[in-house]
Amino acid sequence: MPKQRKCIHCKAYKPELNGLRTPVGYFCTYEHAQAYALNKTARKRAKEARDKAKQERAERRARKEALRDRKWWLRKAEQTVNRYVNTRDHGKPCFSCDRPYGTHKRNASHYRSVGACKALRYNVFNIHSSCVQCNQDKSGNAIEYRIRLVRKYGEQKVKWLESQNGTPKYTIEYLKRLVDVYTRKTKVERHRTG
Numbered sequence: 001m002p003k004q005r006k007c008i009h010c011k012a013y014k015p016e017l018n019g020l021r022t023p024v025g026y027f028c029t030y031e032h033a034q035a036y037a038l039n040k041t042a043r044k045r046a047k048e049a050r051d052k053a054k055q056e057r058a059e060r061r062a063r064k065e066a067l068r069d070r071k072w073w074l075r076k077a078e079q080t081v082n083r084y085v086n087t088r089d090h091g092k093p094c095f096s097c098d099r100p101y102g103t104h105k106r107n108a109s110h111y112r113s114v115g116a117c118k119a120l121r122y123n124v125f126n127i128h129s130s131c132v133q134c135n136q137d138k139s140g141n142a143i144e145y146r147i148r149l150v151r152k153y154g155e156q157k158v159k160w161l162e163s164q165n166g167t168p169k170y171t172i173e174y175l176k177r178l179v180d181v182y183t184r185k186t187k188v189e190r191h192r193t194g
Contacts, residue, residue, distance in 0.1 A: 009036045073175035076182035081122045081181045082108035087130030087189045096134035109135040111145050112161060119166040120143055122178060125153060126161055 002015040009032035010024040020027045027033040036042075085108040091101050095109065109130035112120045120126040128148075134141035149158045 007032055009033070019155045070170070070172055070175070073172050073179070074170065077170075077178045077182075078114070078120060080186070081124065081127065083188065084182045084186045085124060085127045086129050087186050087193070088124075090193055092129065094131040094134055095128035096138075096144045098129045099131050099133075104131040104133065106130070107132055107135040109140055109145070111140065111142070111149060112164070113140070116136045117164055117166075119164045119168055120161065123161075125157065 005015040005016045005019060005026040007019065007028040012028060014028040016026070018028065020030055020032060020033050022108050024036070027036065067194075076137050086106055088096070088126075089106075093100050093105075094104070106126050106129050109127075111119070111126050114121045116139055128145075130141070134144075146158060149161070
């Protein structure tokens, strides 16, 4: 008489020769092995493991965010605004010298530098995409930059930019909102320019 084994799924004793042996145990039919694999408790355990991993990632993200100080958010906001400006000005020539797009590296160039006027650090009227030679080697090529600003926005707007001298105290909450807003604007601009 063949040896009898208990099926893990249906708990019935069946001849060993008719069943299926797996690393998990013995099953009397392939369908029982498949049903065991798709068992509700197994799915529940897998879901719990996924939820636990998701919660750990969220906690790790929260701990990381708590360590970020105002200085980090100032840099992040400036990077985000500069990325938006470079996306907005994609395909256009250098703002200061009209060098064609694609023939040089690009930077987001501030008319009034961040060191000279912190109030205009994130103002998009103050920032345009320029070539590295104008922005770094010629310190922004200020004379040509101003001529083009007047042509684009008018004398009154340029005088307003030149009259700003405040030093605002940006809060972390404000900087987070700024990052969110300009991240969304960059995505919209990318879709618009194709």
